[in-house]
């Protein structure tokens with residue numbers, strides 16, 4: 001609530017709730033990260049977070065923490081980063097759990113914008129006689145849950161673009177087989193990006209040329225769930241022998257012509273876009289389709305045609321550009337430059353070393 005004066009202790013409690021929420025990172029999608037702290041008489045008495053999909057919500061985890069240690073929750077205040085849910089989903093409503101635990105006040109950072117739970121939690125608590133305050137560290141909480149918030153509001157994923165360029169802005173040597181030219185640190189970073197995304201997308205040319213795996217390998221995948229791999233392939237040129245089709249992980253091929261018969265992975269026929277490109281699938285329809293499948297983060301990995309389409313349509317929310325000092329000689333142009341990124345509505349927010357490479361991060365806001 002604007003104008004509310006929060007005490008230092010209240011801030012400390014919400015900071016702690018935001019901090020512990022991070023323990024669910026990479027494991028709760030399509031749910032948001034949520035943390036909860038119970039406090040009484042100026043002391044934190046219990047804490048909990050939403051650890052993985054299907055597990056207890058943060059409030060219930062905090063109450064369970066108190067119970068496990070024999071701590072009385074009657075009369076306590078709950079600090080929670082998201083409005084408590086009031087619905088029977090994968091777990092029973094947190095509102096009822098808070099009531100049952102004898103909580104007398106609930107301090108909320110951000111309202112839940114999920115259409116199925118919106119507003120219901122706060123109203124329920126107030127009607128039950130619990131004092132509710134909201135807005136403490138709201139910006140920080142919304143930032144922590146930003147892909148969830150974006151998905152709730154638009155029903156589409158956030159789009160991240162990743163590209164690795166040589167010193168001339170090229171992506172590939174025209175002669176010779178495809179070779180990795182970025183540093184090991186850059187590669188680690190790419191796997192971290194993949195881990196944080198629900199889906200990874202490439203164009204068919206990349207599949208034909210590189211036969212990529214597009215899985216998370218170099219970093220720990222705590223959820224055990226690989227991102228969904230998506231291929232834009234207007235005329236179904238993806239080789240049936242390619243790794244994406246034949247390995248055990250999920251791949252979705254989006255095409256506009258032909259039948260997907262005989263593919264050992266899911267294929268979806270999409271309405272075509274009038275385009276000469278091999279990837280000619282309507283991107284807004286694509287984002288709608290992925291949003292319906294609860295995909296909240298999409299990583300666009302390439303190649304140049306696909307990057308150009310997402311950038312030209314101003315659909316990229318964040319771009320991670322790895323600049324290598326290597327010279328691939330006469331190569332394939334990435335089509336990515338400062339001007340192109342700026343024209344796509346992005347601006348440079350961070351630049352750091354990744355081994356011998358430089359990573360630039362561009363954002364929409």
Ligand code: AOF
Pocket residue numbers: 030031032033034035049050054056057058059082083084085088089090091092094112114117
């Ligand atoms: C809370 N506390 O810790 C979380 C909440 O299907 P379910 O039962 O897991 O519910 C998912 C929805 O509940 C999710 O979309 C979001 O609106 C809310 N998440 N709510 O009270 C939590 N993670």
Ligand code: ZN
Pocket residue numbers: 057058084085086092093094095
């Ligand atoms: Zn809940």
